[in-house]
Each structure stands twice: as C-alpha cells, then as structure tokens.
Amino acid sequence: PHRKKHTEKKLKLVLCWHMHQPDYRDYLNGEFVLPWTYLHAMKDYTDMAYHLEQHPKAKAVVNFVPILAEQLLDYAQQFESGQIRDKLLRLMCREHLDGLNEQERLHILDSCFKSNHTKMLQPYRAYQHLFDLQKMMEGHGRESVTYLSGQYLSDLLVWYHLVWMGESVRRSSEVVARLMSKGSQFxxxxxxxxxxxxxxxxxxxxxxxxxxxxxxxxxxxxxxYNHPILPLLLDFHSARESEPNAPLPQAGYYPGGLRRAQAHLARAVESHRANFGMDAQGVWPSEGSLSRATLKLLAEQGFKWTATGQAVLAHSLQRETNGKGLPDKSSYLYKPYLSEGAAKPVYCFFRDDHLSDRIGFEYAKWRGDDAAKDFIHQLEEILRLHQGEQDPVVSIILDGENAWEYYPY
Structure with missing residues (x-):
C-alpha cells in the first residue's frame, strides 16, 4: 500500500477521564463515613459534564466505576426522601447548631477545612478568618470548641460547601453568587x-x-465492580508477566479467583446497563491491571477494548527482547494492540504517562495558555517523530476528579 506522506498524517487523540471513588458506606447501617463522593459530584463530575456540554464538538471517554455511580444514585435518593445518611450533610440541615454536642462540633471542624488551602481557602477572606479562629481556639485545647457559636459553625458549613462548588456552578448559580458575596452570618x-x-x-x-x-x-x-485486581484473582504468577522478579504470596492461588473475577465483570456490566441504559463497550481495569488471562476474560464478557499504563506495555515488550532494551516509545506506544488467543478480539490502548501526568500534576502550576500551548506542542512532536504506517493514537488517561482542586479558579 502507498505510504502516507507526513503532511497527510493525522494524530488521533483519545481523552479518557476515570471517575472513581471507593465505597464510603458502612455496610452495617448504610451511613457514609466520608464525604468525598458528594463533594466531587458537586465540583468535578459537574464541571466535566458542563465543559462537554458547552463544547459539542469535543469528544471523550468517561469511565465510571460502578460503585461510584451507585453511590451517586444513593445520595440522590437520600435528598429525594429526606433521609440523609451522611453525617456532615445531616449537620448542615440542623436548624439550631448552638445545641450540638462536642462530638458533632469536632466533626464539623475536622471535616470543613479538608481542602487544598492554597486554592480553596486562602483566596476567600471570610473562610480564612474562620480557619484562623479555629487555630486560635485549638491553642487552648480541643475542649475549647464548645465555646464556638452556632453561627460560626453555620458559616463554616456554608463556606466549606461553597469552595467545593464547581466553577460552572459558581458562574451560573444565583444562590452561590449571593452567599459568596454575603460572606458571613448565614x-x-x-x-x-x-x-x-x-x-x-x-x-x-x-x-x-x-x-x-x-x-x-x-x-x-x-x-x-468492586475494583479487584483481576490478574491476581486469576493467577498470582501473572505478576511476573511484566515483572519477572516480582515477589509472590506464599499461597499458590486465590480461592475461587476465576469465579470472583467473572462475577465482578458480570455485575459491572449489569450495573452500567441499569445506570446508563446502554452496554459498556470498554473497560478500564482496576489500577490498569492486565494479563493475558484477564484479556481473555474481558473478551468472554463481550468487551471490545481495554486500556492500561505505558509501563505495562514497556515491561511486556522488554521481556520479549531478552533484555536488549526498547527503542524510542514513538515506535511502539502510539497504537492500539490486539489481544491474542481470545475468543473475540479485544483492543488494548496504552496511556502516554508523560502527557497524562502533565495534566494531572504539572499544568496546574502553569499559566493556562502556556499549558495549552505546551500540550499542543507535545502532540505535534509525537506526530512529527512517528514513523509507523498508521496515524498515531495518543491515549491520555487520568483521574477525572482529584487534579482539579490544584488548578486555580
């Protein structure tokens, strides 16, 4: 076939945002013991949806861990029924905060300053003032919190939830704008x-x-479903497919591992269909963990594609070279691979760790326009250096929630 000229090549960019939270519910009573699911919902999941809605030509893959989706639906049901099973939200609904006991006061104080202070506390003078007061009281011992007024606790609850609001909500909600402008005495x-x-x-x-x-x-x-490491459920020795010297457990196998792995995948399929009204074609394996046996199992469950980290591919290819080393990543990273030995083909995409981590950890420190220019430049360099026959496929895969609190508003 005729080889494409460089000028005819196009770079295919895959943006995959991984939305995940562990299950924060106490299975004995259904209480949420930590608030991170609903806080990320009102900030990151809301903002990510907003940006896509505002730019209809933009496309992305969004990976929802089933247990996260089910917690979101659980919270929605709580608000609808009025039966709140999250302690912080329940305290927010208490009319008379002067009557809180010491444990309840401490819960508010321990919870409502958990944020990135540089980006989410220091820019707001009223919220910073609440923090300074709390630090002053701490100097007199933890029991001094009993002297904090109900008004202080009310203002703290409001400010904590205001700073966790998504930027899209701040720009559109009259309630948020009014409360942030008022500043105190809520x-x-x-x-x-x-x-x-x-x-x-x-x-x-x-x-x-x-x-x-x-x-x-x-x-x-x-x-x-419950975020298991499938390769280890199937075979402990799979750890050595990419890490030949990896230490292994003393036990020879995980009891019922295959059955458990199948159940986690089957339940994920059912949960996704129930929540979104469609079947998932792709799967991000927990922690990006893959093995040959896992790929076969994904094929049996009907998945058409999966993805994992760049290092998994590099270690796997390194093993096949007998230690001779790998060429530059431009020759092997930017393309999907097709699994072998499975009943049905499963395509596997590999994350560009460098570019993904720049978004996740580095660009928050940059000016926005400089970060965007650098990202485009990096993609242009990948296209320029690519030597394959096919258009390069660059997979940007990262956490869709935790990075954004480090970005300036």
Missing part, C-alpha cells in the same frame, strides 16, 4: 438553599452523562 434558610442545590447537582450527574453518551459525544466505559 441563616438556616440560606444553608438549606445551598443544601437543596447540592441535591440537584448530584441528582443530575448520571442523567447528564447518559445524555452526552446518547448523542455520541461521550463513550461511557466501566471498571470491574
């Missing part, structure tokens, strides 16, 4: 306005992503 009615907004945002997450998928702008993928 009433119970104002607290409940904010509480109601949080409920509306959470309830909208799954429908918004479902709508994006239905119009073809987003592909929704999944992860094994």
């Amino acid at each position: 009433t119970f009615a104002e607290r409940m306005e904010l509480f109601q907004l949080i409920g509306e945002l959470i309830a909208g997450i799954i429908p918004r992503y479902r709508a994006l998928a239905q119009r073809g702008q987003v592909e929704l993928s999944t992860t094994p």
Whole structure:
C-alpha cells in the first residue's frame, strides 16, 4: 500500500477521564463515613459534564466505576426522601447548631477545612478568618470548641460547601453568587438553599452523562465492580508477566479467583446497563491491571477494548527482547494492540504517562495558555517523530476528579 506522506498524517487523540471513588458506606447501617463522593459530584463530575456540554464538538471517554455511580444514585435518593445518611450533610440541615454536642462540633471542624488551602481557602477572606479562629481556639485545647457559636459553625458549613462548588456552578448559580458575596452570618434558610442545590447537582450527574453518551459525544466505559485486581484473582504468577522478579504470596492461588473475577465483570456490566441504559463497550481495569488471562476474560464478557499504563506495555515488550532494551516509545506506544488467543478480539490502548501526568500534576502550576500551548506542542512532536504506517493514537488517561482542586479558579 502507498505510504502516507507526513503532511497527510493525522494524530488521533483519545481523552479518557476515570471517575472513581471507593465505597464510603458502612455496610452495617448504610451511613457514609466520608464525604468525598458528594463533594466531587458537586465540583468535578459537574464541571466535566458542563465543559462537554458547552463544547459539542469535543469528544471523550468517561469511565465510571460502578460503585461510584451507585453511590451517586444513593445520595440522590437520600435528598429525594429526606433521609440523609451522611453525617456532615445531616449537620448542615440542623436548624439550631448552638445545641450540638462536642462530638458533632469536632466533626464539623475536622471535616470543613479538608481542602487544598492554597486554592480553596486562602483566596476567600471570610473562610480564612474562620480557619484562623479555629487555630486560635485549638491553642487552648480541643475542649475549647464548645465555646464556638452556632453561627460560626453555620458559616463554616456554608463556606466549606461553597469552595467545593464547581466553577460552572459558581458562574451560573444565583444562590452561590449571593452567599459568596454575603460572606458571613448565614441563616438556616440560606444553608438549606445551598443544601437543596447540592441535591440537584448530584441528582443530575448520571442523567447528564447518559445524555452526552446518547448523542455520541461521550463513550461511557466501566471498571470491574468492586475494583479487584483481576490478574491476581486469576493467577498470582501473572505478576511476573511484566515483572519477572516480582515477589509472590506464599499461597499458590486465590480461592475461587476465576469465579470472583467473572462475577465482578458480570455485575459491572449489569450495573452500567441499569445506570446508563446502554452496554459498556470498554473497560478500564482496576489500577490498569492486565494479563493475558484477564484479556481473555474481558473478551468472554463481550468487551471490545481495554486500556492500561505505558509501563505495562514497556515491561511486556522488554521481556520479549531478552533484555536488549526498547527503542524510542514513538515506535511502539502510539497504537492500539490486539489481544491474542481470545475468543473475540479485544483492543488494548496504552496511556502516554508523560502527557497524562502533565495534566494531572504539572499544568496546574502553569499559566493556562502556556499549558495549552505546551500540550499542543507535545502532540505535534509525537506526530512529527512517528514513523509507523498508521496515524498515531495518543491515549491520555487520568483521574477525572482529584487534579482539579490544584488548578486555580
């Protein structure tokens, strides 16, 4: 076949955002013991949907871990029923905060300063003032919190949830703009306005992503249900497929590993279909863990593609070269691979660790326009150096939630 000229080549960019949270529910009573699911919902999951909605030509893969989607639906049901099983949200709904006991006061204080202070506390003088007061009281012992007024606790609850609001919400919500402008002395009615907004945002997450998928702008993928490391469930020795000297457990195998792995995948398929009204074609394996046996199992479950990290590919190829070393990554990284030995083909995409980590960890320190120019330059260099017959495929895969609190508003 005729080789494409360099000028005819196009770079294919895959953006995959991995949305994940562990299950924060106490299985004995259904209580949420940590608030991270709903906080990320009102900030990151909301903002990511907004950006896609505002740019209809932009496309992405969004991976929802099933246990995260189910927690979002759980929260939505709590707001609808009024039966709140999250301690911090329940305290937000308490009208008379002066009557809180010491344990409840400490819970508010211990919870409501957990954020990136540089980006989410210091820019807001009223919130910073609350923090300074708390530090001053701490100097007199933990028991001094009993002297903090209900008004202080009310203001702290409001400010904590204001700074966790997504930028898209801050720009569009009259409630958020009004409360941030007021700054202090928030009433119970104002607290409940904010509480109601949080409920509306959470309830909208799954429908918004479902709508994006239905119009073809987003592909929704999944992860094994309870986030197991499938290769190790199937065979402990799979660790040595990419790391020949990896230490192994003393036990020879994981009891019932194959059955458990199949169950995690089957339940993920069912959960995804129930939540989004469609089947997942792709799967991001927990922690990007893959093996030959895992690929075969994914094929049996009907998945058409999967993805993992650049290092997995490099270690696997290194093993086949008998230690001779690998050429530059431009010769092997930027293309999907097809699994061998499976009943049905499964394509495997490999993450560009360097570019993905620049978004996740580095660009937050840059000016926005400089970061964008650098990202484009890096892609142009990949295209320029690529020597394969096919267009290069660059897979940018990263956490879709935790990076953004380090970016300036």
